[in-house]
Structure formats: C-alpha cells, structure tokens
Amino acid sequence: MSLYRIYPLKTGTIIVDQGAYVTRGIGLGREMEIPGTAWYVTDGRRKIMVDVGMCHTELADWHHKGSRQEPGEAVHEQLQARGVDPAEIELVILTHLHWDHCHNLDKFTKARFVVHSRELAFARDPIPPYYKSYEHTRLGKTPPFAAIPLETLEGEAEILPGLTVFPTPGHSPGHQSVAVATEGGIHVITGDAVFSYANLVPANDYQPFTVMGRFVNIVESWRSMEEIVRRGKVILPGHDLRTMDHPVYPAGTGN
Template sequence: MSAKIYPINTGFIRLDKGLYITGGVGYGQEVEVPTSSFLVTDGTEKILIDTGMSDTRRADWHHPGSYQPEGFRIDEKLAKLGVTPEEIGAVIFTHLHWDHCANTGLFKNATFWVHQKELDFALDPHVLYYKSYESENLNVEAPFKDVTFETVDGEYQYNDFITMFPTPGHCPGHQSVAVETERGVYVIAGDAVFADQNLEPDKHRNLPFTPMGRYVNVFEMFESMEKIIDRADVVLTGHGQGVYEQEVYP
C-alpha cells in the first residue's frame, strides 16, 4: 500500500487572527483553530508527525479559552483509527512548541526526531519564548524534557516515503515533512504554513500567498513558505480547518 495520511485534531486554541495567522490583517479578531497531528502509514510503518496539544488546564494557561475536548488526546484519537501508542515506531516533530509535543511519554516504542536547532532553542529558549516551550524558568515541565532525540541538521530522508526538510522562521529549527504518495507530494507543514488563509494570495501586497503574523525571523518564514508551496502538490497546515475536509489523504 502506498502512504496514507490521517489528520488528527487534538484540540482548539484561541488566538488573535492578525497576530498569529494573517500578519497585518485581523488584529483584535479572536478566532478558534484546531491543532493538528498526522498519522502517516504505508500499512506497515506507523509514524506520527507531532503529538498534539496538552489538556485544557495547560492549554488555557497558554491561550485563555483554549481547550482539549474529551476524547481528543492523541492516544484517544489514535484509538479511533485502530492504532495504539505502542505501535508508533517514530514521532517526527515539526517543532517543540507546547501545542505540538504533548504526551510524549505515551510512545514507548518510538524514536523521536527533531531538528538540532529546534532542540537547542527549546532547551534554552529566549525569555520571549519561555511560555511556548514551557521553560522550567516558569516552574512548569516541558513534555520533551526527558525525551532522547534523534536530531537532524538539514534535509533528511527518513524512509522511502517520508523526508524531513528545514522550514525555519516560525521558530529557529522548524522542519516540515514531505510524504510521497500515489497522488503526489503532500507536505505536512506544521506551523510553517499556519492555516488555510495563508495559502490564499495576499492582495494588499500582491503576493501569491499570505505570510503569517507569528515568527522569529520574517525572512526565513517567507522563504520557508515559498519552499513548501513550491515542493508540495498539497499543503497540510498545522492549524487550518481545511485538512479535515478528508479523513485520509490521498
């Protein structure tokens, strides 16, 4: 069987549209977005891209009003697909923000993959990002704290259908995951392409897509979006509703 991709909604985050999604448009507009992980399988290997967001208590601390409905935890969602956490052989992280790496302890048989730069920054974040990475300076414990990682330092072909490639900008060591399917290349973009609106043209600035509002480096963010859109036949976003138009891809 050729590779299939299952989008998994692990909960909802409330955030300011202009600040996070469409930079410069929609400031002051509070929106609610899903937080996606993806199961990728060829029928034999089962690989998870991100493990999703935390429970409601922690989510509400990050972004007031955010919540994880009952049954939305990653293992509960996997169960609905007939998959146990023990069956996951690898977890590939797009990045280590709190809403992408909760519940790592559930995956006893998995190897965990992340970009080296992202791991370095996550373990010692800038004060502006203490909350995003659940820094111990805030007396909380990040879910990646005790994880042993395999790290990559550039484009890396994981197997014959999965390739990780660097897409920094949203955070220092962000990476995206290209999945080769029988109907072309699907790129799981993480937060390098935040939501559906980012794939629409930016008419004000005459750009083919709409740059995001949240980033550590605006130029890298722009280049990464270009790179993803160029490489992908289909882009699967980190916080867009559009990925739920299908239960499975392709």
C-alpha cells in the same frame, strides 16, 4: 517506493487573535478557533506520527484563555479511536517543539523521536518571549519534551523511503516539514511553517503569500513557504480546521 496515507488528528482547540497569529495584521482583535493538529502517517505497515499535538485543558487555557482539549481528543485517544495503539508507532517526527505540537510523547513507548538540532537547542534555552511557547522551567513548568530521548537532524533527510524531512525555519529557529509520497503526489505536512490555508492566499498582486502572525524570522518564514509550495502537490497546514474536512489524504481514498 512506499506510498503513504495521512490521517489528520484534532487534539484540541486553541483560541487565538487572528491578526496576531494567523494572518499578520489582518483580523486584529478577532478571536478565532484553530485546531491543535497531529498527523498519523502509514503505508499499511509502518506507523508514523508527525507532531503529536497539544495538552489537557487546564494547561491549554494557561497558554491561550479558553483553549481546550475535549474528552477523547488527546493524541493517544485519537489513535486508539482509529484502531492504532500508540505503542505501535515506530517514528515520531516533530516539526518543532512549541507546546501545542509535542505533548503526550511518553505514550509512544517504542518510537524514535526526531527533531532538528537548532530547534532543540533553542527550545532548551529560548529567549524570554518564547518561554511560554516551550513551557520553560523559568515559568515553573516542565517542558513536554524534557524527559524524551530526542534524536536530532541537521538538514534534509529521507528518513524512510518516501518520507523526507526538510528544514523550514522562520516560525521557529529549527522548524522542519515533511514531504510524504502518496498515490496523489507529494503531500507536505508543513507544521507551522504554513499556519493556515489563509497564508497561501496572495496578500496582493505582488505577494503570493500572506505572512503569518508568529515568526522568529520573517525572511526565513517566507523562503520556507516558497520551498513548501515548490515541493508539495498538496499542502497540509498546521492549524487549519479545513484539513479536517477529509478523514484521510490523499482525499477520497477511503478511511
């Protein structure tokens, strides 16, 4: 079986209300900076991305006032800084199609793109409160995935040896996460099924998690967190700056 290394890439900074987005009801009114994260995954031969991160500052600021992408933070620039040409990427797995996970897909000229079928269906025809999340045409935008040939999955799949995609709905209708085999055990790249490490802290003595602020279905979201914790020795949340404390995972395996 292939063993992989995982590199967190920071593609920008999003300004959110902590209680509205990160931890439901906890920290309401408190502004918080979170990273727009993408993940480069490689076994030394195959080159894979899980999510590709967010857009340039002007559009990011439209989503969440004050959000930004500094020079050099775009996903292709982050890869090039690590000596990887985006054209070398053979597979892009999208956890979901919210704006901060799927910009610059056109830079991956030789890749397959994989998303869950339910996510693609909803992203193309969301309910109005989610128009902004998907940059819907009704708001005068072009969805970042509109011109990309997306392949759809229906459920769990070992998409490459040691790389398993599994459904984790709740944050969005067709969300999926990725279990990655590494020499340090299974690492789960959660996407936004776990927003932050703060969601993995018990809310009280009978709730082992803290619900995130953003979900379409709280029951599915909770079950997805249970499934992620069951599978993963190491959990890598979608929007936690602390994931950047290590340049590579498994932590301590060099650069």
